[in-house]
Amino acid sequence: xxxxxxxxxxxxxxxxxxxxxxxxxxxxxxxxxxxxxxxxxxxxxxxxxxxxxxxxxxxxxxxxxxxxxxxxxxxxxxxxxxxxxxxxxxxxxxxxxxxxxxxxxxxxxxxxxxxxxxxxxxxxxxxxxxxxxxxxxxxxxxxxxxxxxxxxxxxxxxxxxxxxxxxxxxxxxxxxxxxxxxxxxxxxxxxxxxxxxxxxxxxxxxxxxxxxxxxxxxxxxxxxxxxxxxxxxxxxxxxxxxxxxxxxxxxxxxxxxxxxxxxxxxxxxxxxxxxxxxxxxxxxxxxxxxxxxxxxxxxxxxxxxxxxxxxxxxxxxx
Amino acid sequence: xxxxxxxxxxxxxxxxxxxxxxxxxxxxxxxxxxxxxxxxxxxxxxxxxxxxxxxxxxxxxxxxxxxxxxxxxxxxxxxxxxxxxxxxxxxxxxxxxxxxxxxxxxxxxxxxxxxxxxxxxxxxxxxxxxxxxxxxxxxxxxxxxxxxxxxxxxxxxxxxxxxxxxxxxxxxxxxxxxxxxxxxxxxxxxxxxxxxxxxxxxxxxxxxxxxxxxxxxxxxxxxxxxxxxxxxxxxxxxxxxxxxxxxxxxxxxxxxxxxxxxxxxxxxxxxxxxx
Numbered sequence: 001x002x003x004x005x006x007x008x009x010x011x012x013x014x015x016x017x018x019x020x021x022x023x024x025x026x027x028x029x030x031x032x033x034x035x036x037x038x039x040x041x042x043x044x045x046x047x048x049x050x051x052x053x054x055x056x057x058x059x060x061x062x063x064x065x066x067x068x069x070x071x072x073x074x075x076x077x078x079x080x081x082x083x084x085x086x087x088x089x090x091x092x093x094x095x096x097x098x099x100x101x102x103x104x105x106x107x108x109x110x111x112x113x114x115x116x117x118x119x120x121x122x123x124x125x126x127x128x129x130x131x132x133x134x135x136x137x138x139x140x141x142x143x144x145x146x147x148x149x150x151x152x153x154x155x156x157x158x159x160x161x162x163x164x165x166x167x168x169x170x171x172x173x174x175x176x177x178x179x180x181x182x183x184x185x186x187x188x189x190x191x192x193x194x195x196x197x198x199x200x201x202x203x204x205x206x207x208x209x210x211x212x213x214x215x216x217x218x219x220x221x222x223x224x225x226x227x228x229x230x231x232x233x234x235x236x237x238x239x240x241x242x243x244x245x246x247x248x249x250x251x252x253x254x255x256x257x258x259x260x261x262x263x264x265x266x267x268x269x270x271x272x273x274x275x276x277x278x279x280x281x282x283x284x285x286x287x288x289x290x291x292x293x294x295x296x297x298x299x300x301x302x303x304x305x306x307x308x309x310x311x312x313x314x315x316x317x318x
Numbered sequence: 319x320x321x322x323x324x325x326x327x328x329x330x331x332x333x334x335x336x337x338x339x340x341x342x343x344x345x346x347x348x349x350x351x352x353x354x355x356x357x358x359x360x361x362x363x364x365x366x367x368x369x370x371x372x373x374x375x376x377x378x379x380x381x382x383x384x385x386x387x388x389x390x391x392x393x394x395x396x397x398x399x400x401x402x403x404x405x406x407x408x409x410x411x412x413x414x415x416x417x418x419x420x421x422x423x424x425x426x427x428x429x430x431x432x433x434x435x436x437x438x439x440x441x442x443x444x445x446x447x448x449x450x451x452x453x454x455x456x457x458x459x460x461x462x463x464x465x466x467x468x469x470x471x472x473x474x475x476x477x478x479x480x481x482x483x484x485x486x487x488x489x490x491x492x493x494x495x496x497x498x499x500x501x502x503x504x505x506x507x508x509x510x511x512x513x514x515x516x517x518x519x520x521x522x523x524x525x526x527x528x529x530x531x532x533x534x535x536x537x538x539x540x541x542x543x544x545x546x547x548x549x550x551x552x553x554x555x556x557x558x559x560x561x562x563x564x565x566x567x568x569x570x571x572x573x574x575x576x577x578x579x580x581x582x583x584x585x586x587x588x589x590x591x592x593x
Contacts, residue, residue: 035496036419039409044425046406046466050444051432057443071449119337126330136580137338140345143576143583145525147543148565151550152348155558161362163347169363195341200587207588256436259527263547277438281528284442293442300439307434 062294068287077290084294094295096271097279100186104275105254105306108190112250113243115194116201121231123202124209135206139199146196150263153192154179157264179265182272189260189273197253201246208242209235244314248307255303276302345569352376352563359558375563383560384537385545385567392541395460395530396523402465403519404512411474412500416486426475433468437528445532459533460541464523470515473586477511478504514586517579524572542568 030038062084064077088094119138123131141149156163157178165175178188212235220230236243258277261267267274267282274282276299284292351359353371379385413419414426444463445454453459481504489499530541540548546564554560576583 030496032417032496033419035500036413036417036422038497039413039417039500040419040425043406043410043466043471046402046462047429047432047468049447050463050466051435051440051468052428054440054443054447055432055435057447058440061443061446066446071446115337119334122330122334127327127334130331134334134338135584136577137342139580139584139587140573140576141341143521143525143572144345144569145527145543145546145572147525147527147547147550148348148568149344151546151561151565152344154550155351155359155562156344156347161360161364163343163364166363195344199341203584203587252434252436256438258438259547263550266551277528280438281531284445284532289442289446296439296442300436303434303436 058293058297061290062297064290066290066293068289070289080290084291085298087291088295088298093271093274094276094279097274097276100272100274101255101257101276103186104190104193104257105251107187108193108254109247109250111190112194112198113201113246116198116246117205117239119198120202120205120209121235124206135203138202141196142199144196146259147263149196150192150260153188154264157188157192180269182268182270185265185269185272189257189264192264193254193257193260197250201250204242204246205239208239212238240314244310247314248310251306251310252303255299255306345573348562348569349566352559352566354559354562356557356559359562372559375559376567378560379563379567383545383549383554383564385542385564387538388540388542388545389567391457391460391534391539392524392543394457395541396520398457398461399464399523400516400519402461403467403470404516406466407470407515408474408505408508408512409500411471411476412478412504414471415475415478416483416504417496429468429471433472441528441532444529448533454533455536455539457539460530460539463529464526467519470519473515474508474511477508481507510582513579514582517575517583518586520575521572521583 063079063081065080065083066077070077119134123134127134157165159165159175159177159180162175162178164178168175176184178184216234216238217230220234225233256277257275258281261273261275261278262281265273267278276295280292280295280299283295347364347366350366350368352375353373354365354368355370355372355374358365358369410429414422448454448459448463453462485503485507486499489503494502525543526541527543527547530544531547534540534544537545542564546561546568549555549564550561
């Protein structure tokens with residue numbers, strides 16, 4: 001720590017911070033503030049151009065009738081207010097896509113988190129050997145490309161020669177035509193998504209379980225509490241912050257699901273698996289940029305609302 | 319659990335093993351299937367071990383379908399994006415953690431505020447922007463929008479916050495410039511965080527789909543997931559062996575990277591909570 005307390009503000013530096021660390025500034029060629037901005041600059045430039053600007057531009061574009069042909073003549077774009085938004089809410093395909101997305105999240109998220117939590121608890125307390133093998137195995141699908149696993153799962157879910165229906169056949173169940181039947185297509189996608197994603201939640205739950213003091217469990221079992229009671233009244237309440245985090249991030253991911261229907265069903269059959277992201281992409285493909293931008297903003301707002309609701313539900317009440 | 323008896327424990331091992339088999343077997347089936355002929359893949363019931371193993375699917379993939387080019391594109395994009403994030407995110411992360419400067423709070427707020435903004439929100443205007451600067455169908459068009467991601471800043475800032483500030487003061491007392499303190503004192507200590515960020519960024523870029531799908535409109539700029547998705551939904555959609563070989567080519571490299579660095583990846587997930 002420098003003993004100089006004298007601060008030497010130099011005209012050309014942006015740093016006039018009175019913090020003790022600014023002591024001795026006179027000897028340095030570069031002030032603290034200026035150095036910080038030099039370090040920040042490359043990121044900030046890229047960030048401004050490729051993230052901040054598109055976010056703002058996306059909002060503007062959603063209020064216009066921008067089409068692909070307007071790329072060449074940007075001045076022919078008209079501001080049409082909220083017409084894109086009213087059009088989206090009246091569009092039967094978009095409504096169907098919104099319902100499908102809700103279906104995917106409402107069923108898929110509890111399923112994913114349920115498997116993850118069960119696996120995490122089993123690995124944390126239930127077993128003593130091969131812990132890291134199981135952990136590694138369960139996590140593996142997470143790192144793989146959704147496109148690639150969707151290609152594989154399209155075969156696994158085949159009615160006649162698919163692996164899943166073959167296994168179901170061993171226990172006497174005649175499996176459905178998963179991806180060809182509008183009632184079974186979404187369950188098929190949800191099954192795959194849960195399979196691929198529960199590993200992330202499991203790892204975070206495992207980290208959260210480390211924070212549950214063992215003495216609480218010990219005291220409770222002396223008082224005669226069974227395994228389920230201890231899980232219900234000790235583990236679950238103490239996992240609340242972890243649960244909040246995992247459910248927020250999982251729902252953000254699931255609300256944007258796109259690759260699964262793109263590769264496995266092309267949104268079909270009968271639009272039973274088209275998602276909001278996929279319909280947005282389709283409208284973009286048709287050249288309806290303004291319309292697509294408005295739908296992507298709707299997704300954004302839905303994501304923000306869903307995250308806020310979960311914060312409300314999971315933060316306070318115990 | 320404390321009071322668990324031997325039978326309960328065996329049952330638990332059984333259930334976990336079944337789950338493990340269910341999680342891993344799609345990959346085993348994919349790799350084995352990529353060596354099967356079309357006829358064998360259409361058999362019911364399905365086979366595990368290929369009866370007549372063939373490399374046809376792979377030779378077709380790399381000769382007729384140009385997967386060599388896609389593999390090259392995916393690698394270049396992932397390496398460039400990873401290098402960019404390591405450099406730019408560690409620079410900003412360090413500044414936010416260790417230095418005082420005007421506008422620091424606001425900058426941190428803005429960058430973190432966009433941490434959760436999904437790609438689907440920005441891809442339309444981003445496409446218009448990239449089209450206007452003439453980068454559609456080019457590798458820079460695939461790379462530039464991902465060079466600086468808020469996630470990396472968050473991760474690096476958290477890491478630098480955990481390092482002792484005395485190092486900074488010691489460097490200043492010794493008369494080292496601010497940039498030199500960063501480069502020669504702090505950056506060499508950031509190895510663990512950099513490798514976590516590097517692996518996660520590489521995996522994310524390798525598997526990225528929506529943006530490459532939008533930007534790569536001609537075959538010469540396809541990345542592996544784009545090529546695989548378009549082939550699997552296009553005219554090759556029933557060439558099962560070919561598609562399984564393609565999926566293997568996409569999955570296997572990251573599987574190897576993951577198995578080598580798994581500890582780092584899993585620790586990274588556990589501490590940051592975001593994949």
